[in-house]
Amino acid sequence: MLQLMFLRRNGVVALEFVPRTRSDTGIDWVGVKPPARGGDKLATFLQLTLNGLAVGCIYGLVALGFVLIYKATELVNFAQGDFLMLGAFVSYMAIVWWGLDYWISFLIAALAVAAFGALLDMTVLRRVIGQPQFAVVMLTIGLGAIFRTFASVTWGSEIYTLPTPFSGVTQVAGVTLSHQYLSIIVATLILCGVLYGFFRYTRMGVAMQATSQNQLAAYCMGIPVKLIFSLVWAISAAVATAAGILLAPVTLIDINMGLAVALKAFAAAVVGGFGSIPGALIGGITIGLIELYAGATLPEGIKNTAPYIVLLVMLAVRPQGLFGTPGRKRV
Amino acid sequence: MRFLFKTAYEQDIKLFRDRTTVVWYLVLAVTVLALPAMLSRYYIGEITWVFIYGICGVSLMVLVGYTGLVSLGHAAFLGIGAYAHAYLVHHGVPWVASVAIAVAITTACGVIVGLPALRMTGIYLAIATLAFSVIIQEVFTRWEGVTGGFAGMAVDKPEIFGIRFSNETSFYYLCGATLALTLLLTQNLLRSPTGRAWIAIRDSEIAAQSMGVYLPFYKSVAFAYSAALMGLAGALFAHKIAYLAPDIFSILFSIQLLLLVIVGGLGSLQGAVFGAIFVALLPPIIAILRDSIPAGMADAAHATGIGLIGTIGHGIGEFLKKPGVEAGIFGLILVLVILVEPSGMYGRWTKIKLFFSMFPMYKRDSFKRQKSYMRSERLR
Amino acid sequence: MTFFQAENLAINFGGIRAVDDVSFTVERGEVFTIIGPNGAGKTTIFNLVSRIYDPSAGRLTFEDHDITTTPPHRIAEIGIARTFQNIELFEHATLLQNLLLARHVNRKSGFFSELLFLPSVRRMEVEHREAVEKVVDFLDLQQYRDTFVVNLPYGVRKIAELARALCTGPKLLLLDEPSSGLNVEETDDMAFWIEDIKNLLGISVLMVEHDMKLVAAVSDRVLALNYGRPLATGTPQEVQNHPEVIRAYLGG
Numbered sequence: 014m015l016q017l018m019f020l021r022r023n024g025v026v027a028l029e030f031v032p033r034t035r036s037d038t039g040i041d042w043v044g045v046k047p048p049a050r051g052g053d054k055l056a057t058f059l060q061l062t063l064n065g066l067a068v069g070c071i072y073g074l075v076a077l078g079f080v081l082i083y084k085a086t087e088l089v090n091f092a093q094g095d096f097l098m099l100g101a102f103v104s105y106m107a108i109v110w111w112g113l114d115y116w117i118s119f120l121i122a123a124l125a126v127a128a129f130g131a132l133l134d135m136t137v138l139r140r141v142i143g144q145p146q147f148a149v150v151m152l153t154i155g156l157g158a159i160f161r162t163f164a165s166v167t168w169g170s171e172i173y174t175l176p177t178p179f180s181g182v183t184q185v186a187g188v189t190l191s192h193q194y195l196s197i198i199v200a201t202l203i204l205c206g207v208l209y210g211f212f213r214y215t216r217m218g219v220a221m222q223a224t225s226q227n228q229l230a231a232y233c234m235g236i237p238v239k240l241i242f243s244l245v246w247a248i249s250a251a252v253a254t255a256a257g258i259l260l261a262p263v264t265l266i267d268i269n270m271g272l273a274v275a276l277k278a279f280a281a282a283v284v285g286g287f288g289s290i291p292g293a294l295i296g297g298i299t300i301g302l303i304e305l306y307a308g309a310t311l312p313e314g315i316k317n318t319a320p321y322i323v324l325l326v327m328l329a330v331r332p333q334g335l336f337g338t339p340g341r342k343r344v
Numbered sequence: 345m346r347f348l349f350k351t352a353y354e355q356d357i358k359l360f361r362d363r364t365t366v367v368w369y370l371v372l373a374v375t376v377l378a379l380p381a382m383l384s385r386y387y388i389g390e391i392t393w394v395f396i397y398g399i400c401g402v403s404l405m406v407l408v409g410y411t412g413l414v415s416l417g418h419a420a421f422l423g424i425g426a427y428a429h430a431y432l433v434h435h436g437v438p439w440v441a442s443v444a445i446a447v448a449i450t451t452a453c454g455v456i457v458g459l460p461a462l463r464m465t466g467i468y469l470a471i472a473t474l475a476f477s478v479i480i481q482e483v484f485t486r487w488e489g490v491t492g493g494f495a496g497m498a499v500d501k502p503e504i505f506g507i508r509f510s511n512e513t514s515f516y517y518l519c520g521a522t523l524a525l526t527l528l529l530t531q532n533l534l535r536s537p538t539g540r541a542w543i544a545i546r547d548s549e550i551a552a553q554s555m556g557v558y559l560p561f562y563k564s565v566a567f568a569y570s571a572a573l574m575g576l577a578g579a580l581f582a583h584k585i586a587y588l589a590p591d592i593f594s595i596l597f598s599i600q601l602l603l604l605v606i607v608g609g610l611g612s613l614q615g616a617v618f619g620a621i622f623v624a625l626l627p628p629i630i631a632i633l634r635d636s637i638p639a640g641m642a643d644a645a646h647a648t649g650i651g652l653i654g655t656i657g658h659g660i661g662e663f664l665k666k667p668g669v670e671a672g673i674f675g676l677i678l679v680l681v682i683l684v685e686p687s688g689m690y691g692r693w694t695k696i697k698l699f700f701s702m703f704p705m706y707k708r709d710s711f712k713r714q715k716s717y718m719r720s721e722r723l724r
Numbered sequence: 725m726t727f728f729q730a731e732n733l734a735i736n737f738g739g740i741r742a743v744d745d746v747s748f749t750v751e752r753g754e755v756f757t758i759i760g761p762n763g764a765g766k767t768t769i770f771n772l773v774s775r776i777y778d779p780s781a782g783r784l785t786f787e788d789h790d791i792t793t794t795p796p797h798r799i800a801e802i803g804i805a806r807t808f809q810n811i812e813l814f815e816h817a818t819l820l821q822n823l824l825l826a827r828h829v830n831r832k833s834g835f836f837s838e839l840l841f842l843p844s845v846r847r848m849e850v851e852h853r854e855a856v857e858k859v860v861d862f863l864d865l866q867q868y869r870d871t872f873v874v875n876l877p878y879g880v881r882k883i884a885e886l887a888r889a890l891c892t893g894p895k896l897l898l899l900d901e902p903s904s905g906l907n908v909e910e911t912d913d914m915a916f917w918i919e920d921i922k923n924l925l926g927i928s929v930l931m932v933e934h935d936m937k938l939v940a941a942v943s944d945r946v947l948a949l950n951y952g953r954p955l956a957t958g959t960p961q962e963v964q965n966h967p968e969v970i971r972a973y974l975g976g
Contacts, residue, residue: 089467140683146466147414148682151606154599155678162672170667268668276478276595279471287467314486321475325460328472332464353853356820357846529839536838536845537852540825543817551812554774555892556800556829565835611816 059188061305067194067263069301070201074256075278076285076293077205078249083287084225085245088138088149092157093253094275098268099160100126100254101261102168105175115178119258123251130250131243138246139239161268170268175261197259204255205294208248212290221245277304280324286337295335299323346701359531376520380513388512393624395519396580399526401604401616403573406530408602409610410539411566412546413461414470417477418601421457421571423484423593425450425578427491430499430588439504447575453480454571455564462560465549477598484590496589499582509583519580526573527613533569534613542566596671603674607681609688618689626677627670634664725788727752727928728896733772733782742768744952746782750896755922755929757939759963760949761972766932767809768952770898773930774799774806786896800829805894807885809901809932815874819865819884820856822873826891827852859890862925863917879910886917890925897921899931903938911938918942936964948972 075093082090100122107118137156141149179192212218224231224241231238256274264270277300285296300320307319315322327334348355348362360366380388400422407413429446433439460472484491491497501510502518509515533539541562544552553559582588600623608619641657644650663669685692699706728750735743743765750756758766771777773784775796784792786802794802805826814822830852833845860866863883868876876884882905889897902918903911915938921927922942933939939946939960946963948955950972956963963969 137679137683144682144686147408147470148606148686150414150467150470151602152679152682155603155675155682158671158675159679162668162675165668165672166663166666272595276474280475283468283471314482318479318482321478324475325472325479328460328464328468332468353850356853357849532841533838536841536849537825537828537831537833538835538838540817540821541828543821544814544825547814547816548812550776551808551814552825553776553796554800554806554808554812555826555888556797557825558795558797 056186056188057309059186061309062302063188063190063194065302065305066298067191067197067301068304069281069298070197070294071256071260071274071297072278072281072300073294073297074201074204074252075274076282076297077208077290078252079278079282080285080287080290080293081245081249081252083282084290085221086138086242087146088153089146090249091150091153091275092160093249093278094271094273095157095160096126096130096250096253096271097257097260097274098164098266098271099129099257100250101175101257101266101270102164103254104258105173105261105266106168108176109173115176119255122258123254126254127247127251131247134243134246135239139242157271161271164268173266175258175266177262180262193259193262197263200255200259201294204252208252208290217241217244277320280320282334283324284327284334286334289334289336292334292336299335357535359528359535377517380516385512388516390625390628392512392516392519392584394620395516395523396577396584397604397620397624398523398617399573399577399580400601401608401620402523402526402530402613403570403577404601404605405608405610405613405616406533406542406573407566407570408605409612409615410534410546411542411563413458413563413566414466414602415457415473415570415598416470416602417457417473417475417480417595417598418570418574419593419595419597420477420480421450421454421574422578422581422597423588423590424453424480425575426582426585426588426593427484427497427578428575429579430497430582431490433499433502434497439502443576443579446579447572450575450578451568451572454567454569454574457571458564458567461563461567474595474598477593477595481590481593484593491588491590494590496587498587499585502583515583519584522576522580523617526576527617530573530613538562538565600674603678607677607688609690609693611687612690614693615688615690618693622677622689623674626674630664630670630673634661637661637664726785727787728930729783729785730769730773731783731785733769733779733784735768735772735777735780742952743772743779746947746949746952746954748947748954748957750928750930751944753922753926753928754944755918755931755942757931757933757943757946757960758949759933759936759939759946760955763951764949765952766949767900769949770806770900770930770932773898774804800892800894803893803895804898805889805892805896806898807889807900807902809904811881811885813873813881813884813888816872818870818872819876819887820869822884822888823856823859823891824852826888827855829892830855855893856891859887862890862920863887878905879907882906882910890921890927894927897927897929899929899933901932901934903933903935911935914938915941940964 075097078093078096079090082088082093103125104118104122107113107121108115113121133156137152138149141152177193179196181192183190183192212222220231220236221241221244223234224236224238225245228238231241257271260270260274278297281296281300282293283296284299285292285294300323303319303323304316308316311319346364350356355361360369379391383391400418403421404415404418407415407418425446428449429442432442432445437445457473457476461469464472485493487493488495501508501515503509504518509518534542541552541557544555544557545559545562545566549559585592604619604623605616606619607622608617609615638657638661641660642654645652645654645657681688687694695711698710726749729747730749731747733743733746734741746765746769748756748758758769760766768777772779775791775794779792782792783790786804789802791799791802814825817825833848837845860869863886865880865883865887868880868884873881873884882902886899886902889899899918903914906914918929918931919942922929929942931939931943943960945958946960947957948963948966948969950968955968955972956966958966
């Protein structure tokens with residue numbers, strides 16, 4: 014599988030076909046990036062910023078899923094990236110195998126994976142309440158591996174393309190606005206707005222906030238805590254599915270697409286602060302922008318590791334992240 | 345039912361609890377020594393993998409099982425040890441000195457990676473080790489002068505003091521001896537104040553501090569010792585795998601190592617060895633089953649005349665042949681172990697031993713798990 | 725030489741002043757109790773004395789050394805040991821391992837000698853064990869030696885907390901609510917043990933307690949706190965009859 018890319022080698026820019034390489038640490042973005050012309054630094058900067066925002070929105074959505082589950086149940090769900098992958102595959106199946114419309118497939122995939130997430134909580138995760146956090150983290154890792162194998166057996170282990178209505182580009186002042194990237198940003202904003210409204214203004218949303226702050230009090234108030242946990246998982250899975258469907262046309266679908274995103278989304282969640290929902294999104298955008306800027310300016314090796322270096326610096330300097338609150342155990 | 349009558353403090357300090365235990369371990373040792381005479385080269389090679397994974401398991405058990413510091417990136421240390429040793433051996437450094445230097449380098453890296461541990465806990469530490477592991481893997485790829493980058497690096501069999509360990513059997517004995525030495529040294533640490541300090545850090549850091557345990561020192565020692573063992577395992581790993589490449593030491597490998605300690609049984613050295621047996625021998629077993637299940641069930645179908653059995657067998661065989669199934673089976677076993685038997689293979693083994701030792705007066709609910717409620721690990 | 729003195733201790737948690745200008749002294753060989761309603765700041769004072777928290781103001785002196793800035797792991801070396809209100813035993817270790825850990829302050833073996841388990845280390849292990857056995861005898865814990873703490877009943881765990889603190893060989897023992905969760909007989913046992921600790925072992929005790937009978941039985945002097953502020957100091961009878969203290973407990 015080859016992709017068309019402008020590459021800068023030793024200062025010379027050339028248009029080349031390069032083989033797709035899937036590393037488990039980096040996403041390879043299929044797209045045509047404008048060459049860095051000498052006098053057009055602004056256009057390059059804007060282009061990188063747009064791309065970085067799009068990348069960051071994906072990371073932010075997955076990080077949002079992490080943070081939602083962590084706030085409610087104190088578990089870190091290492092299978093979040095695999096929800097993304099499952100959502101992308103289900104939508105692929107709906108569009109390509111069953112010939113359905115894009116938007117209907119979006120809805121079907123979101124509902125299916127959300128239901129699956131809730132089912133997972135009800136059957137598997139409820140049994141491990143009370144076990145140390147490490148055991149549950151390993152459980153989610155194991156579940157992720159099972160999801161990947163399931164995807165491999167059901168849909169195949171190759172790379173697939175998702176047809177999308179956003180395949181055009183618009184040129185504005187030297188900056189290439191890919192419609193897909195714009196759709197990612199717009200969709201993220203809409204999704205975050207919907208979630209904000211849900212948590213703030215609906216009874217269920219307020220109940221969720223209450224449960225994540227004090228489980229025992231929520232029980233006493235008559236809130237169905239177990240149902241809320243399942244709903245939280247369902248929402249996280251749906252958010253990951255949305256991210257997967259938005260991401261699929263850009264990076265193409267395969268079994269390991271979730272892993273690469275999940276790692277960076279972790280970094281995003283930590284940078285933003287693990288207990289903070291706006292922090293997840295801002296952390297995601299930060300990591301996305303850093304990845305793009307570092308990729309354009311720094312040598313090849315640093316580009317892949319820049320987000321992790323930022324993560325380590327953040328953990329060393331301000332462990333609670335940008336928006337988290339520091340805590341201490343009471344004895 | 346035997347009752348152990350204790351008359352001296354020495355009995356609680358020594359390595360083996362009583363004569364019977366010593367005898368059983370001797371039988372085990374004799375069996376391990378005699379295996380090359382009984383099994384073919386292929387199986388001896390697989391058991392050598394068990395030994396190497398065993399050393400990795402002990403290393404991770406010390407850090408995760410005894411000190412409670414979760415590391416999601418331990419494969420990076422294996423890689424550092426492997427590449428350092430291979431590089432030094434290629435440049436003519438004698439084997440023992442090369443291993444010693446590789447262990448020293450890995451220990452130093454372990455101390456550095458352990459520095460964040462002094463300030464953060466739980467999931468944050470795990471993520472920090474994950475980040476380190478990714479960065480170190482990138483270093484393996486880019487530092488082409490030392491590691492050969494993507495092209496990889498070939499490694500010969502070891503030559504110690506002029507003796508070539510070129511056949512499977514001699515390398516098997518080398519790895520077995522190293523594992524035995526590792527187990528002895530680690531058990532020494534665990535029955536002395538350092539080991540107790542580690543357990544204290546795992547169970548209650550604040551109480552440990554109040555008892556005079558200086559946390560940063562013991563956490564660093566845990567990371568250093570764990571990394572040192574990984575470096576040692578890395579040196580043997582380099583010889584065994586014969587061709588090093590950066591993508592071997594990935595996050596998925598680290599997760600496989602964690603799976604090793606969990607399935608084996610957290611909190612005991614025997615668990616590390618059980619886990620190593622599981623992780624090293626499961627892929628060959630799957631490979632054997634891939635062919636033997638369809639063939640066996642086809643024979644059964646012929647014998648009984650029920651065609652369905654043959655179809656099922658064929659289906660299972662096809663399923664096992666698909667790519668990526670092995671990882672799924674590992675994941676499934678991990679999930680089942682955590683749900684059903686959290687104390688792992690060694691835990692189950694202990695329960696079975698208790699059943700037989702107390703037979704027929706075994707109480708049915710001896711190990712009934714108490715319903716536990718979520719205890720918030722979130723710091724308030 | 726002042727044995728133990730806290731001067732003008734204060735600590736803020738955010739906007740809340742948990743402990744406000746608390747001063748008291750503990751004489752050698754006495755039992756000093758701090759009482760007060762829940763939330764008065766008693767355990768916070770303990771956490772200040774064992775240096776888990778840093779005070780916002782004030783000074784701590786032990787045997788004429790200023791310990792206000794000593795790091796928490798050195799407190800056991802100096803001779804101050806404590807128990808915890810919510811029991812911070814090492815759950816997945818046996819009782820014996822818990823007690824042996826408390827001997828950590830007397831650790832004289834280095835990492836490498838332990839790695840090889842030299843005869844000197846073996847000898848020291850036997851010495852640690854002998855010292856721990858004295859405490860086991862004192863508190864009658866023989867039958868629980870090899871039980872994992874997670875399997876011990878609550879009453880035994882409280883005694884194990886006490887045993888572990890004693891194994892560090894302290895000069896000053898901080899007991900945080902030693903009788904909470906114990907029934908009448910167990911509380912009587914606890915009273916006898918505190919007396920024995922004072923008289924036989926010569927250890928001074930600083931205690932937080934709610935059970936007034938126990939307080940009156942064993943204490944030499946009492947400090948009453950409310951909302952982090954001291955109300956009265958004196959003998960148990962003086963403090964119990966002090967009008968401010970009565971008002972704090974009964975209201976009005």
